[in-house]
Amino acid sequence: MHPILIIDDDAELGEMLTEYLAPEGFAATIATRGDSGAELALNGGYTAIILDVMLPGINGFAVLKKIRSQSMVPVIMLTAKGDDIDRILGLEIGADDYLPKPFNPRELVARLRAVLRRMAEPGQEDDSDLIECRELQLWPGARRALLQQQPLDLTSTEFSVLEILAKNAGKVVSKEMLYEGALGRTLSAYDRSLDMHISHLRRKLSEVDDQMVIHTVRGTGYQLEK
Incomplete structure (x- = not known):
C-alpha cells in the first residue's frame, strides 16, 4: 500500500476518497486543516500528497511552500473548475500536477499512478x-x-x-x-x-x-x- 496524505477540509470527500483508493493500493491519511496538514506532510513519510487550495488555518499555497522548502514529495493540487489562476500559482510554487473539482476518482488514481511511476524508488547511479x-x-x-x-x-x-x-x-x-x-x-x-x-x-x-x-x-x- 502506498501511504498518501489528503489535505482537504471536506471531510465527506476525504472519507469517500479513502474508501475508493484503498482497493487501488493507496492508504490515505486525512488532514482537514492547512497547518496540521503541512506538519503531517513533512513528518509522515508519504509517497504523494493531495492538496486542496481552500483550507482553514493556512491555505494550500502556503502549505505547498512549506512542503517545497524541505521536500520534493509529489503533490497534486485540487483546484476550482475553471480557476486558471489557482492552477498556475500552484504549478509556479512547485506542484507536480493539478486536478479541477469536481473530479472522477478514477482520474485521481491515474494522476497518482503517473507521479508514482515518475518517482519510482531511486536506484544507484549507473x-x-x-x-x-x-x-x-x-x-x-x-x-x-x-x-x-x-x-x-x-x-x-x-x-x-x-x-x-x-x-x-x-x-x-x-x-x-x-x-x-x-x-x-x-x-x-x-x-x-x-x-x-x-x-x-x-x-x-x-x-x-x-x-x-x-x-x-x-x-x-x-x-x-x-
Missing part, C-alpha cells in the same frame, strides 16, 4: 543510463541531475520533462510527446501545466548556466539546445 548534454548530467535510475557539477532540485515532473528533452537534445520535442511521456496524460485544450514546468526548468537551469537554453518552437513544442 553510468550505463547516464544522459549528458554539454554540462548537464542526468541519472534517470537515481533521479539525480547535475549541471556544471551542481545538483538541481527538481520535482518529479520537472525531472521527467528534462530527461525527455535531454535524450532528444537538438531536436524539437512535441508537446504531445512531453505530456504523454512526462505527465502521463494526453494534451488537452487550455492545459498550461507543461508551460509552467518548462518555465521552472528554465529558471533553475539559468541560475547555474545561462547557456543551457530550452527553446520554444511555436505551435510544435520545445527544444533543449545541444
Whole structure:
C-alpha cells in the first residue's frame, strides 16, 4: 500500500476518497486543516500528497511552500473548475500536477499512478543510463541531475520533462510527446501545466548556466539546445 496524505477540509470527500483508493493500493491519511496538514506532510513519510487550495488555518499555497522548502514529495493540487489562476500559482510554487473539482476518482488514481511511476524508488547511479548534454548530467535510475557539477532540485515532473528533452537534445520535442511521456496524460485544450514546468526548468537551469537554453518552437513544442 502506498501511504498518501489528503489535505482537504471536506471531510465527506476525504472519507469517500479513502474508501475508493484503498482497493487501488493507496492508504490515505486525512488532514482537514492547512497547518496540521503541512506538519503531517513533512513528518509522515508519504509517497504523494493531495492538496486542496481552500483550507482553514493556512491555505494550500502556503502549505505547498512549506512542503517545497524541505521536500520534493509529489503533490497534486485540487483546484476550482475553471480557476486558471489557482492552477498556475500552484504549478509556479512547485506542484507536480493539478486536478479541477469536481473530479472522477478514477482520474485521481491515474494522476497518482503517473507521479508514482515518475518517482519510482531511486536506484544507484549507473553510468550505463547516464544522459549528458554539454554540462548537464542526468541519472534517470537515481533521479539525480547535475549541471556544471551542481545538483538541481527538481520535482518529479520537472525531472521527467528534462530527461525527455535531454535524450532528444537538438531536436524539437512535441508537446504531445512531453505530456504523454512526462505527465502521463494526453494534451488537452487550455492545459498550461507543461508551460509552467518548462518555465521552472528554465529558471533553475539559468541560475547555474545561462547557456543551457530550452527553446520554444511555436505551435510544435520545445527544444533543449545541444
